[in-house]
Amino acid sequence: MGIKWRHWARPAAPLALALLAVTGCTSTSDSPADPSGAPSKAGASKSGAPAASVARVCAKPTAGPAKAPAGAVTVDPKVVGDLAAKTKSSPPNTTFWLRPGKHRLEPDRYAQVMTKKGNRYIGAPGAVLDGRKTNQYAFSGTATGVTISHLTVERFVAPNNEGVVNHDMADGWVIEHAKIQYNSGAGLMAGARQRVRASCLRDNGQYGMNAYKTGDSIEGLVVEGNEVVGNNTDDWERKNPGCGCTGGIKFWAVDGADIRGNWVHDNRGVGLWADNNNNDFRIENNVLEANDGAALMYETSYNAVVRNNTIRRNNWVDGRKGAKNGDDFPYATLYISEAGGEPRIKARTDKLEISRNVLEDNWNGITLWENSDRFCNSPANTSTGYCTLLVKDTDRCKRPAIAKAPLLADCRWKTQRVDIHDNRFTLDKSVVKCAAQCGRMAVLSNYGTYPKWSPYKGKRVAEAITHEQHNRWRDNVYRGPWSFVAENTDQKLDSGQWQGAPYQQDAGSTFTPRAGG
Numbered sequence: 001m002g003i004k005w006r007h008w009a010r011p012a013a014p015l016a017l018a019l020l021a022v023t024g025c026t027s028t029s030d031s032p033a034d035p036s037g038a039p040s041k042a043g044a045s046k047s048g049a050p051a052a053s054v055a056r057v058c059a060k061p062t063a064g065p066a067k068a069p070a071g072a073v074t075v076d077p078k079v080v081g082d083l084a085a086k087t088k089s090s091p092p093n094t095t096f097w098l099r100p101g102k103h104r105l106e107p108d109r110y111a112q113v114m115t116k117k118g119n120r121y122i123g124a125p126g127a128v129l130d131g132r133k134t135n136q137y138a139f140s141g142t143a144t145g146v147t148i149s150h151l152t153v154e155r156f157v158a159p160n161n162e163g164v165v166n167h168d169m170a171d172g173w174v175i176e177h178a179k180i181q182y183n184s185g186a187g188l189m190a191g192a193r194q195r196v197r198a199s200c201l202r203d204n205g206q207y208g209m210n211a212y213k214t215g216d217s218i219e220g221l222v223v224e225g226n227e228v229v230g231n232n233t234d235d236w237e238r239k240n241p242g243c244g245c246t247g248g249i250k251f252w253a254v255d256g257a258d259i260r261g262n263w264v265h266d267n268r269g270v271g272l273w274a275d276n277n278n279n280d281f282r283i284e285n286n287v288l289e290a291n292d293g294a295a296l297m298y299e300t301s302y303n304a305v306v307r308n309n310t311i312r313r314n315n316w317v318d319g320r321k322g323a324k325n326g327d328d329f330p331y332a333t334l335y336i337s338e339a340g341g342e343p344r345i346k347a348r349t350d351k352l353e354i355s356r357n358v359l360e361d362n363w364n365g366i367t368l369w370e371n372s373d374r375f376c377n378s379p380a381n382t383s384t385g386y387c388t389l390l391v392k393d394t395d396r397c398k399r400p401a402i403a404k405a406p407l408l409a410d411c412r413w414k415t416q417r418v419d420i421h422d423n424r425f426t427l428d429k430s431v432v433k434c435a436a437q438c439g440r441m442a443v444l445s446n447y448g449t450y451p452k453w454s455p456y457k458g459k460r461v462a463e464a465i466t467h468e469q470h471n472r473w474r475d476n477v478y479r480g481p482w483s484f485v486a487e488n489t490d491q492k493l494d495s496g497q498w499q500g501a502p503y504q505q506d507a508g509s510t511f512t513p514r515a516g517g
Contacts, residue, residue, distance in 0.1 A: 055225040055263050058200035062177045063125040064150025068097040072122070077101030083121075083129070084113045092143070093118035098151060100126035105135045109157075112137040112167070115146045123151030123178075131156030131164070131183070140167040144191075147174040158185030160206060160236070161245070166191060169213040175199055184234065186210035190254075193220040200227050201248070205234035208267075209249045216253035216277070223249065225261045232268040247273035248291065251281075256347075259283045266290045271314065273297045274304075274339075276383045280347035284308050292317035295362070299337040300374075300413040302389065303347035305355075306334070312360040316432065319363030323437040328489045330442040332367030333359060338374060340469070341417030345389050352418045359423065361431045365441045365482070368415045368471050372448030372461040375412035377402075379451060388413055403455040412456065415443075416469035420476065427480030441498075442485035443471055443505075462487045467502065475508040482511070 068074050072095040075083045083103055086096065098121065105111040112135065113121075121139070129138055129151060138153045139146070148165065156164040163186035166173050171191040177198050180187035184205035188196065191213055201208030208231040211218055228248040236245045246269035251257060253276055264271040264286060271291040274281060278301035287310045288295035295314040298304055311333060319331045334354065341351035359365060373380035376387035376397035387394040390410040396402075397411035427439045445462035448454060465471065466487045484498040484505070485491060493503070495511045 055198060055227050055261060057177075057198055057225070057227045058179070058181075058202050058229060061179060061200060062150065062198065064123045064127065064177070065097070066125060069095055069122065071095060072097040074099060075103060077103045077127075080104050081106045081111070084111065087113050087115065087119065090116070092116040095120040095122065098123045098127040098129070100124045102128045102130045104130055104132060105138075107132070107134055109134060109136050111135050112140045115139055115141045115143045115170070117143045118145045119143065120147040120149070121151060122147075122149050125150075128152040128154060130154060133157055136162070136164075137167040138164045142168050142170050144170055144172040146170065146172075147176070148178055149174070150177045152179040152181070153187075154179070154182045156183045158183060160185060161210075162186065163189035163207075163210055164204075165189070166194070169218075180204070180208075187231075189213075190218055190221060192218050194218075195222045196224070196226060197222070198225045201229075201231065202227070203230040203233050205232070206236055206245065207231055207247060207250055210252075211250065211254050211257075212252040218253065219255040221251075221254055221257040223257070223259045223262060226263075228262060228264045228271070229266050230268075235268060237269060244275070246270065246293075247297075249273070250275060251278050253277045254279075254281075256280045257282070260285050262286045264288045264291065264295070267292065268317075269293045270297050271295045273299070274301050275299045276386060277301060277389055279303050279345055279389065280349075281305070282348070286310075287312075289313050291315070294318075294331075294335045295333050297335045297337065298339045298352065299335075300383065300388075301339045302342045302345045303349050303352065304339075305349055305353050307353065307355045307357065309357045310360075311357055311362065313362060313432075315363035319438060320434070323434070328437060330364050330367045330437075330440040330444075330485050330489070332364050332369075332442070333362035334366040335369070336367065336415055336418055337369045338371060338413035338415055340415050340471075341419075342390070342414075350417070354418070354420045355422050357423045358426075360426045361428055363432060363434065363438050365425055365439075366420060366473075367441070368418055368443040368465065370413075370415040370445045370461055370465045372445050372456050373450040373454065375402075375454075375456065377411070378454065387411070399453045399455075408455060414469060415465050415471065418471045420473045422475050424477045425479070425482065427482060429481065439480060439482050440485055441473065441482065444485055444488050444491075446488070459487075473506045473509065476506060476510075478509065478511045479514070481513055 075098045158164045164183045166189045169189045169191045172193045174195045179200040181202040186207035187204035188209040190211035208228045232246040248264050248267040248271045251274040270293040271288045281304040283306045285308050289312045291314045295311045314333045322331050343350040448457040484493040498505050
């Protein structure tokens with residue numbers, strides 16, 4: 001994950017694409033957890049059942065129409081390549097109804113459905129488009145306004161950093177009541193104004209969805225009522241350590257996103273990861289649980305509201321790995337890395353507000369981090385070629401101009417204006433099974449050293465993120481043995497020190513040392 005000195009680069013862009021992250025799975029069952037919290041016989045989320053309002057769409061998908069809609073072109077699963085051929089021969093704005101059964105493309109790796117503007121692909125109950133571990137892509141092309149619904153798309157083998165559905169990142173697509181599962185690469189790519197609703201993104205090799213588009217032009221993205229589970233089955237962080245190329249869903253340079261009512265669980269890595277110049281996110285009413293890494297990472301990005309989420313039992317794998325290796329960094333459940341509120345960037349908020357969430361038995365809590373050595377033109381900024389949204393010409397961020405206003409401030413992504421309030425944090429170490437390096441909140445930076453021409457050396461950034469950038473915890477409720485880290489990993493505080501001078505955090509908050517108190 002994007003911790004400490006490691007930060008993630010824009011990935012290479014094979015063919016028409018490029019990408020970023022994904023996640024992995026420890027539970028691949030169709031069966032939801034029993035409401036009592038015990039797994040069903042078929043298996044379930046390792047953390048128990050989600051809140052009743054959460055979408056269990058992998059187990060209980062909504063069936064498509066049993067009869068072809070009026071005017072629809074019927075697609076026959078017995079005819080290999082029928083879907084691609086009928087798409088090619090039909091005009092734009094055609095509705096296709098896929099009969100029950102397994103539909104196949106021609107047995108060529110590049111065989112795919114080249115969509116046309118306004119096409120609708122609707123699956124009957126039991127309709128599956130099967131790539132047979134042969135075809136790389138399912139639905140492609142730059143046509144806008146395509147809808148895919150009530151259809152299972154599985155066993156396609158997209159290369160790393162590419163995607164199966166909406167391969168070419170076209171705009172205005174709607175994916176609803178779909179299952180996109182057991183594919184390599186990303187199950188789904190994204191374009192501007194895309195809607196992903198009530199769908200199952202499960203057990204894909206790299207990402208459930210990769211919200212990246214060539215030209216960084218995604219805006220108005222909606223991800224609502226989906227189940228995102230078990231992604232990164234190919235374990236890309238093991239294959240390419242430090243790649244930052246895993247996540248249930250990864251967002252790159254998205255302007256405006258509503259992420260609501262999703263169940264994001266049991267992914268191998270981060271659940272939701274917003275990385276690089278994202279802005280104006282609302283992440284609310286989700287259940288984020290049992291992901292190996294952070295539930296949410298918001299990195300080198302701006303202006304977000306994170307509220308009314310249930311966040312539990314995340315980061316056990318990555319946290320335990322760090323502790324075993326003697327790494328004292330506070331691996332977070334909500335990890336805010338060089339990200340925060342910026343009034344000069346247009347959005348629905350000018351802060352990064354984290355409020356009214358319940359965080360239960362995660363490895364750690366919230367970490368606010370800013371890498372002193374990461375800024376535009378620095379070799380430590382591995383988002384190669386990118387600068388902040390405040391500086392259009394990256395080349396301006398160099399000596400001597402970077403050493404004085406306004407570039408001294410504007411050439412770096414800042415963790416600032418983060419408002420953490422009215423949350424409930426509970427921790428039972430007997431549940432998490434941790435003895436040390438867990439149960440922490442943190443606001444910190446590293447000692448600036450690099451590169452030689454950096455104007456941010458020494459404690460400058462650590463002091464700014466801790467005392468000067470308007471980062472505040474307040475009016476929260478703590479249950480359990482929480483501790484706090486400020487400025488750097490050596491500054492370990494109890495609740496009294498955290499609330500006292502010079503930190504003065506968590507005014508109005510309450511602390512009960514026992515989780516059940």
